[in-house]
Amino acid sequence: xxxxxxxxxxxxxxxxxxxxxxxxxxxxxxxxxxxxxxxxxxxxxxxxxxxxxxxxxxxxxxxxxxxxxxxxxxxxxxxxxxxxxxxxxxxxxxxxxxxxxxxxxxxxxxxxxxxxxxxxxxxxxxxxxxxxxxxxxxxxxxxxxxxxxxxxxxxxxxxxxxxxxxxxxxxxxxxxxxxxxxxxxxxxxxxxxxxxxxxxxxxxxxxxxxxxxxxxxxxxxxxxxxxxxxxxxxxxxxxxxxxxxxxxxxxxxxxxxxxxxxxxxxxxxxxxxxxxxxxxxxxxxxxxxxxxxxxxxxxxxxxxxxxxxxxxxxxxxxxxxxxxxxxxxxxxxxxxxxxxxxxxxxxxxxxxxxxxxxxxxxxxxxxxxxxxxxxxxxxxxxxxxxxxxxxxxxxxxxxxxxxxxxxxxxxxxxxxxxxxxxxxxxxxxxxxxxxxxxxxxxxxxxxxxxxxxxxxxxxxxxxxxxxxxxxxxxxxxxxxxxxxxxxxxxxxxxxxxxxxxxxxxxxxx
Numbered sequence: 049x050x051x052x053x054x055x056x057x058x059x060x061x062x063x064x065x066x067x068x069x070x071x072x073x074x075x076x077x078x079x080x081x082x083x084x085x086x087x088x089x090x091x092x093x094x095x096x097x098x099x100x101x102x103x104x105x106x107x108x109x110x111x112x113x114x115x116x117x118x119x120x121x122x123x124x125x126x127x128x129x130x131x132x133x134x135x136x137x138x139x140x141x142x143x144x145x146x147x148x149x150x151x152x153x154x155x156x157x158x159x160x161x162x163x164x165x166x167x168x169x170x171x172x173x174x175x176x177x178x179x180x181x182x183x184x185x186x187x188x189x190x191x192x193x194x195x196x197x198x199x200x201x202x203x204x205x206x207x208x209x210x211x212x213x214x215x216x217x218x219x220x221x222x223x224x225x226x227x228x229x230x231x232x233x234x235x236x237x238x239x240x241x242x243x244x245x246x247x248x249x250x251x252x253x254x255x256x257x258x259x260x261x262x263x264x265x266x267x268x269x270x271x272x273x274x275x276x277x278x279x280x281x282x283x284x285x286x287x288x289x290x291x292x293x294x295x296x297x298x299x300x301x302x303x304x305x306x307x308x309x310x311x312x313x314x315x316x317x318x319x320x321x322x323x324x325x326x327x328x329x330x331x332x333x334x335x336x337x338x339x340x341x342x343x344x345x346x347x348x349x350x351x352x353x354x355x356x357x358x359x360x361x362x363x364x365x366x367x368x369x370x371x372x373x374x375x376x377x378x379x380x381x382x383x384x385x386x387x388x389x390x391x392x393x394x395x396x397x398x399x400x401x402x403x404x405x406x407x408x409x410x411x412x413x414x415x416x417x418x419x420x421x422x423x424x425x426x427x428x429x430x431x432x433x434x435x436x437x438x439x440x441x442x443x444x445x446x447x448x449x450x451x452x453x454x455x456x457x458x459x460x461x462x463x464x465x466x467x468x469x470x471x472x473x474x475x476x477x478x479x480x481x482x483x484x485x486x487x488x489x490x491x492x493x494x495x496x497x498x499x500x501x502x503x504x505x506x507x508x509x510x511x512x513x514x515x516x517x518x519x520x521x522x523x524x525x526x527x528x529x530x531x532x533x534x535x536x537x538x539x540x541x542x543x544x545x546x547x548x549x550x551x552x553x554x555x556x557x
Contacts, residue, residue, distance in 0.1 A: 065125040074120025081114035082167070089174055111174065188213040195239055198247070198466040199380045205463060206379040216379070219256050227254070247471045251331065251376060258371045262378070266371070268316045272301035274513075280394040283535055284407035284555055288393060288400050291535045292523065294516035312511050315369055322369035324491070325356065331373070332477055334490045336361060337504065349496040349504050374479050374487070382473040384484055384553025385413035388460040397456045399449035403442065407555065408434050409457045414554045419468070423461050428454050473553050482546065484553040489546045508532070 066075070088106040148154045181187055189200030203209060208216070218228045238244040255261070274296040283289040300311015315322055319342035327333045335351040350356065356364070367373070383391075389409045392398035398405060412430040417423035431454050435443040443450065465472045477485040486493075494506030508514075514532055516525040524530050534542050542550075 065128045066121060068124045068128045070127055071121045071124030074117045074122075074124055076117075077120060078114055078117025081110055081117055082170075085110045085114060085174065086170060089170060089177065106174075106177075108178065111178075183212070183214045183218075185212055188217075194468060195235075195244055195248075198382070198469050198471040201463055201466075202380040202382055206381055208379040211379075216261055217255070219260060246469050247475050248469070249329070250476050251372070255372075262371050262375075268313060268371075269301070271299050271313045271316075272311075274298050274311070277512075280390060281535065282390055282393050282400070282406045284404070284410065286403045288402075288404070288406045289535075290400075290520050292516065292518065292520070293514065294525075296513045296515060298511055298513070312374075315374070316371065323366050324369060325361065325364045325366055327354075327364075330477055331367070331376075332486060332490060336364075337491055337496055338366075347498050347500075347502060349491075349498050349502070352495050352497060376479045377476060380476075381478070382464045382471065382476060383460075384464075384473040385410045385460070386551075386553055386555070387484075388413070388464060389457075392456050392460065398453045399446070402435070402446060402449055402453060403439055404434075405453055409453065409460075410555050412457055413461055413465070417465075417467060420462060420465070423465065423467070424458050427457050427461060431457065482548065483551050485548050486546060487548070489548070493546065 066072075085106065088110065146153060146157060148157060185200075185203075189196050189203065203213070214228075235244070277295055277297050279293045281291040281293065283291060298311035300313045314320065321340040323338040323340075324334050325336040327335060333354075335354045336356050337349040339347045339349070341347075372378075389398065389406055392409075393400050393406060398409065408431055412427045415423075415426060415430070417426055431450065432443075435446075435450055473484070477487075479485065479487045479490070482488045488511070491504050492506055492510075494503060496504040509529070513529045515527055515529060516523055517530060517533060518524045524533075532542075
């Protein structure tokens with residue numbers, strides 16, 4: 049038997065394992081993808097992307113094709129190796145011998161080294177930009193446009209509009225980054241299959257603790273004293289009567305070295321511990337509260353109307369009160385029609401001289417609309433028709449003011465109502481205060497008592513002092529405090545009910 053390799057075997061041995069149609073396709077895909085990535089990265093480096101989908105294409109989609117091309121090259125080589133072994137059509141190619149003394153091999157080695165370094169540089173830069181892009185506000189807010197549009201829109205007008213989403217939702221550290229990305233994987237899946245909830249439920253579970261989040265900027269130990277707050281309300285009457293309320297909020301503090309421990313931030317006093325049980329997902333119904341004071345004394349308060357039984361307490365989740373229990377909408381804030389129109393009238397974006405504009409703008413906003421486009425048309429039709437039919441003379445002489453007010457009402461709707469996601473101010477209770485939602489009155493309703501007959505205070509002056517109120521030119525003022533007067537005569541009924549029993553963010557019918 050002749051052991052010498054045949055001519056075909058020698059040709060096969062000389063042929064590289066990547067000489068097959070699978071590897072060839074992989075080479076074409078990898079090379080074209082690499083040049084596409086290189087061009088897009090260069091474009092991003094010199095000009096930047098405003099559209100988040102360009103970032104996704106550059107740093108997520110296109111690299112996938114590059115990797116797929118490299119995998120095809122490897123798969124083709126393995127397939128070719130298997131084919132040769134099975135058919136015994138040739139020996140396997142030997143490993144290349146590199147001799148830098150040979151000019152051709154030296155030039156080839158240098159070329160391969162240069163290309164490798166370039167690829168590694170692009171890979172490093174691309175990896176960094178991929179991480180940076182997925183951490184950007186544009187990626188969080190605009191990628192899943194339909195899902196996150198309400199949150200992104202509210203964020204842009206919030207007190208934290210210059211704070212990136214990831215600074216609160218992820219923060220530093222690999223652990224929370226990994227948790228967020230694992231959570232995001234399911235969110236992508238839910239979005240693709242259109243099975244995400246509408247609206248997105250709140251409060252969000254598994255948020256970072258406030259000690260690692262809010263308190264990196266807001267330091268409870270440094271809070272003390274009082275802060276002045278002014279509200280400009282407008283009554284739903286013909287003249288849009290202004291009613292001003294000015295008060296001192298007793299911020300207080302929790303560090304005795306900086307001042308008395310008390311005021312609103314007494315709840316966050318370093319030595320106090322407040323715990324509670326809520327019977328609903330949005331934490332609005334709180335029948336059980338436990339206080340451990342600075343001396344270690346424990347007092348349990350229960351609602352007289354709905355006391356919990358020992359078995360219910362044992363099975364319930366006990367929450368430890370922190371900043372988010374009151375400041376539960378620090379960024380994604382959806383303003384009510386009443387509050388939005390009040391602000392528009394005060395800032396002049398809506399004409400106060402138009403009769404009944406407060407009433408009519410709020411009514412137009414609170415109507416049921418199926419889409420944003422339908423709302424825009426409905427608001428224009430509602431306000432225009434009202435003035436043409438009710439005040440025809442005013443409609444003719446104040447056309448520009450009506451147009452301005454219509455435009456502002458439409459803007460308010462676009463920024464606070466999202467029919468596709470079923471989102472409006474009604475969906476997310478705001479616990480800061482107690483006007484449109486129970487807020488403070490979840491516990492401070494005068495109805496939570498202890499076994500020894502102690503009651504959680506219901507005294508308004510515990511948290512704020514009213515120093516001025518009334519109409520312009522008829523203001524009642526006293527730095528020592530004045531008794532609250534309701535702008536509308538309701539015969540003292542406000543003393544017997546919660547504000548939110550009547551005030552809901554829309555007009556009381």
